Structure formats: structure tokens, C-alpha cells
Amino acid sequence: MKITIEPLEIEAHLDTVHAWVTHPRSAYWMMLDASVDDVAEEHARIARHPHHDAWLGRVDGEPAFLVETYDPARSELGGIVGLPELAPGDLGMHVLVAPAAGEPTTGFTTRIFRAVMRHCFADPGVRRVVVEPDVRNLPIRRKNTDAGFVELREVDLGEKTAMLSVCTREMFAAAHLRPENLRIAHRHLVAKAIAEFSHERMIAPVAVDGGADDAWELQGPSTTYVFTARRFMLDHWVVDPASIVRRGEEGEEAEVDAQAFVAEFAPALGIPATLLPTYLEELAATIASSCWKLEHQALTAADLVEADHQSVEGAMSEGHPAFVANNGRIGFDIDDHARWAPETSNDLSLLWVAVAREQSHLALGRGEDEQRLYAAELGEATLARFAAKLRSLELDPDGFRYVPVHPWQWRHKLAVTFATDVAARRIVLVGEGEDAHRPQQSIRTYFNTSRPERHYVKTALSIQNMGFMRGLSPAYMAATPVINDWVADLVEGDAELKERGFGVLRELASVGWTGDVFHALPDPSPYRKMIAALWRESPVPRLAEGERCATMAALLHRDASGASYAAELVRASGLPAREWVRAYLDAYLRPLVHCLMAYDLAFMPHGENLVMVLQDHVPVRMFMKDIGEEVAVMGDLPLPEEVARIRGEFPDDVKALAVHTDIFDGVLRYVAAILDDDGVLPETEFWAQARACIVDHAADHPELADAAARYDFLRPRFRHSCLNRLQLRNTLQMVDITDQAESLMFAGTLANPVA
CATH class of the missing domain: 1.10.510.40 (Transferase(Phosphotransferase); domain 1)
Structure with missing residues (x-):
């Protein structure tokens, strides 16, 4: 389902809101006896208040919930003497989900609650969300704690006794790490591990004697796994996660645990002892990503049929289908994941650095020009702002090139690993671009959501993910545009491929900086792959109507x-x-x-x-x-x-x-x-x-x-x-x-x- 939140226009939705707040299920809103005029006056008061806002939530385009946000310090909470828990950056929140017309949909309220929390934290100035439900409202208190809220204490608000509760960004970011999600994620990953490791003939399940045709058993050094699975052509296994039973040496049932599975079978899987901890860390991150998807992703497969490109991109439940540890992202902390992982569907603003022209390399495909490329991707106003920044440092803009950089890369690598180059102004942070970009499944490639016709941007991102450090080599990419031109010419000139509409999205420009000390060393290393980027054509301009x-x-x-x-x-x-x-x-x-x-x-x-x-x-x-x-x-x-x-x-x-x-x-x-x-x-x-x-x-x-x-x-x-x-x-x-x-x-x- 698609959830959107917009400013409430009470004139257009007065009857609907009145029906919601006077429904018996909305008793804790304390408006059961309110008239239509009472509801109108209440929302007129909210509209006049400079620190209180009302929002209408829709599900699949239909009104479905009401949200209020407010500054707690300027509310009745702020008027209570001796309430030291309030702090700058707090945002108060109320949410009312419309009473269900028929049978309630499992998870409906939870999905709405998560969307409301994301709406609150969309304002970068918000550090915590504050709620004060009636202490008797146990269902909403449970929703709050599930979302990461900590209950502080009871507060007497006169008309009710409230449970003052707060949730920081970090608490909300970690709210998906719950036992319910963990159990599902473990089973999914162990099912995949059994399937793929069996496919690659590293382990060998056997049919259960006297069991059903789809019953299998896998004997490990210390545990036994029994499960049901279907086998398809190409020795492809589909293991039912819910069917997996893990038993210890005495036959006792044990929790299904993906890390324990890999640790036990590590010798058979050929994992070197020195690298096993790294692989287990990638497994943990993959499990955490699965937990996040279970907690937050609301779109169904049927929803995606009508969804746009980026909605589909962000909704995918699986990384690479063959690799078991496929969402490692070692280097991201929990807040980084919440902001920048593809499954969060959050936009980011790329940072841009200026690097010395004589120490950098820009490769351009056929028909491309440096000034035209930057103007098309950044716009003249942004280029002027970047140039002004350089001039303010008494640097000549003509002596520099611009390289897009992921915010994580700047904070964790460029500003630290290359601190001397930043201090010497061989690398200069000139600011953010104007456009919003969204990470793709490949994590270091970003789609321009502000102007979809503009190019994808791919940057170096020095995190460990699925068997590689995700850097980009300036030297290796120097030939990228000309290779793309050659392949594109071949494809476009072939009658069969043209008839099929087969095409390539050209990587038409690459840029990288090589002025660091690491490029002066005789041997290559990941440090040479930390400051580089390329631009790839967007498919959007090549789509026909429909x-x-x-x-x-x-x-x-x-x-x-x-x-x-x-x-x-x-x-x-x-x-x-x-x-x-x-x-x-x-x-x-x-x-x-x-x-x-x-x-x-x-x-x-x-x-x-x-x-x-x-x-x-x-x-x-x-x-x-x-x-x-x-x-x-x-x-x-x-x-x-x-x-x-x-x-x-x-x-x-x-x-x-x-x-x-x-x-x-x-x-x-x-x-x-x-x-x-x-x-x-x-x-x-x-x-x-x-x-x-x-x-x-x-x-x-x-x-x-x-x-x-x-x-x-x-x-x-x-x-x-x-x-x-x-x-x-x-x-x-x-x-x-x-x-x-x-x-x-x-x-x-x-x-x-x-x-």
C-alpha cells in the first residue's frame, strides 16, 4: 500500500474527520460528543497556532488517518512546571487511524505509524518525537514502544493521566531489531543458505526415510536440520523457511540461527578461519537489513505492478539472489542504514568536492564536453556558487574539477583519511548539489529524483559489501567512456538488436583524483579507489508514452x-x-x-x-x-x-x-x-x-x-x-x-x- 501525508484542509474533509474523532474507537481523543462545528473550531485553532499542525494521511489515495505535530515546549506539556524531560529538537505527535470499515488488515496500523514517524524525522531539526498517550490506552502504548519509544513517567494533564514517552532518531532507526522480525529473518536466511550451498554442492541434504517426497534432513557436526523443499531443474532448491527444525545432539529443538548455521558448517563451506568473523559480520548486517524490510516496507507485489521505477527499486526484498550474505555494508552504522540503504527509499544530497585539475582525470564519451556536462548536471547557479566558494579561499576555479561524493564518504574517508589534502586545499568541499538522488540496489549508484532525465551518478563508497570494497579506480575508469561508446555503437548498428529494442545505458563520463600519497606508492590498494565517480545515462528520456x-x-x-x-x-x-x-x-x-x-x-x-x-x-x-x-x-x-x-x-x-x-x-x-x-x-x-x-x-x-x-x-x-x-x-x-x-x-x- 502507498502511504502519503499532506497538510489537512479541514474544509474539504470536515465530515470525514468528524466521523473519525466521534467514533467509539477514538475515545482517547476525547471528542466523542463533538459536533461538526466543534471539530471545525478545533482545527481552526490548530491552523492559527504557529507551532501546531494537522496532517491528513492517505493510503492508496484514500483518506485513512489524521496526524498532529506540535512543539511540546509550547503545548500543555511545556506549561507543566518541573518537566525537565523536554529538550530542544523535540516534536510532539498524535496519530488517529480511521476506524476500519470491515475486517482489520494485519499490520495496517503499524505501517501507518512507521510512515508517521518517518514524516516527523524528515525534518532534520527534529531530534526526538514526544508522545503522551493516556496511560489506559495500552494498544497505542505498545505501538509506541515497538517503534522505539521509551516510556519516561506518568504526567497529570488534568483531563487525562498521560504516559510521557520519547523516541530519538537512533531509537527509531533500531526499532526493527525486534525478536519477531529476527526469527523471520533467521529462517529466511537459513533457508537460502541451505538452498544455495546445496546448489553449489558444499552441503548435501538427504531425503528423510519414510517421509514425504519434499522432506529433507541435513546433518551437521553438532546439529541436524529437518525441512521441506522442492527441487527444480538446475539443481535449484526452494526451502520452506517455516518448515525448518533445528535439533541438537540430544534431539532437543533449538532456535534457527543463520550465524550459528554458517559457523557450524564453515569447514565444509571452505571459509578460512581468519575471514570467518568478517563473513559473520556481513551475515549480521544482511539479517538487520531483512528486519528493516519486514518492519517498514508496506508495498505489496500487486502495488508494485502499478508503481514507478524507484518505488520498485526500493521495495525489493532480496539482494543478489545467489549470495547468502548480500547486504553486508560493513562501515555503515545503524543511522547510516536508516538514511542511505536502498530499501529505505530515502533521497540524499550529494556533496561535491573540487580537486586540483593537474592531479585529476576526466574522461568524456563522444559528444560530451566538460563544461556542458557540469552545467547539465549541476546548473549554472550551482556552478557559480561552487566557483564563489573557491574564490573566497583565494583559489582559481579554473584550476579545479568537481567530483560528486557520498556524504558518508566525505565524513568517514575524505575528511579523515585525506585530512592533509583537505587542509592543504588540494581537496575542497564546495557544497551540496541542488538535486535529490536515491540509492539504487547497487548502493553506490544514485538516481536523480529531482530531474529523472539527468544521469545516474555512481561514486566511490568505501564500505565492504558482498565480497568487495565498493571503491572506484580513477585509472581503471579512464577508459570507461570510450568502451561504452564502442559497445553502444556496436549495439545500435546491429539490425537484430535494434529490432528487439535492446540498448545500453552509456557511462559517458568518469572523474577521479590521483594527487594523494597513496597513488605515489608502488603497489595498488583500496586507498586509490576512494575519490572517483562516473555518470551513466538515465533510461527515462528513452521511454515512450505508456x-x-x-x-x-x-x-x-x-x-x-x-x-x-x-x-x-x-x-x-x-x-x-x-x-x-x-x-x-x-x-x-x-x-x-x-x-x-x-x-x-x-x-x-x-x-x-x-x-x-x-x-x-x-x-x-x-x-x-x-x-x-x-x-x-x-x-x-x-x-x-x-x-x-x-x-x-x-x-x-x-x-x-x-x-x-x-x-x-x-x-x-x-x-x-x-x-x-x-x-x-x-x-x-x-x-x-x-x-x-x-x-x-x-x-x-x-x-x-x-x-x-x-x-x-x-x-x-x-x-x-x-x-x-x-x-x-x-x-x-x-x-x-x-x-x-x-x-x-x-x-x-x-x-x-x-x-
């Missing part, structure tokens, strides 16, 4: 009730599921197969690297992104010298893994299982459509027959390349990005579902 877009990773999303976004899209489209799947595969699988067969060109096509274009809820075309770091030419196609680094040497049996592993195993096995599990389309029919997609492409392109034979996408089996094995082997740097093929780890073969 089209919307969504990150392809959303197809794997399930909401809190377990409903699937992919299944809801199929239903909303009105198409037979088989036709919907074929449209999706023609937009996704076929162009990538064509790039391999025609050019030996491989992308990294996981869900976060593609943006789906949807028309009438059907994927009709795709935009590929993250080109500079994750594209490879695996043959002898002529390349310009400046993009030669993308050529890779790969064994023949590895080349086809660009489809078999990256698409079949990395994406489609999840989509196929979701649609089958939800009764939308049997997986056999899904994979039949995938085979038909490949076969039809080959029939349409007889000139590529030699390539089709070489890649042999329909072979009976293919090598089983494993991702968690990579992360578990080295949680600090999963692969060498300059030689990814040598980093691959295999576990036998998988039966090809399109064979």
Missing part, C-alpha cells in the same frame, strides 16, 4: 506475504503465462545470445545490470548497464587500442557460461521456480520457451551457424560455476576484476534445462 521501467532484479521479489512481483505482472498483463515468458525471453535472452554468436561479446547480465521496459505489464525491451567494468570480447573481433582491455582469453567451455551460468543459473532458474511455485507456469514449459527462443534465433540467423555450433547452448550439460564458493574463499576480494576467468570455481556439471 512505458515504465523497473530493474530486472525485481522479477525475483516476493513481498512480506510471499506474493511474487513476477507472477503479479503476468496476471496484470492478461496474457497467457507462456506468451508473457516468451516476450520476456525475447527481450532478455535473445539479444544476449545474439551478442555472443555475432561478436563474442559477453555482458554481466544479472538482474541489477538490466532495466526492463514494461508496456501493459509485459517486458518489451531491455537496457543493459554497468558496461565499463563488466563486458568482455571473447574472440578475435577487431578492437580499437583504447578499448583493448575488454578482450579476454577464455577456454571454449567457459565462453558459453555467459549464457549457461550468467543467465540460466544466475537469473532464469529463480524466475522459472517462482512462476512454477506460484502456479503460473510449470518450469518445463518455461524452459521449453527458453529453448524455443534460442532455436528461433538460430533459424533467423543461418549466417551464424558456425558460432551456434561453437557455443552449443543446447548441449546436454555445462560446467557448474559457483558464486558463493568465490565469496567464501575470500570475503574481502571475491575476484580479481582484471582477470575474472582465472578466479572461477567449479563444482562438476549441471544438466542443461534447454537440452
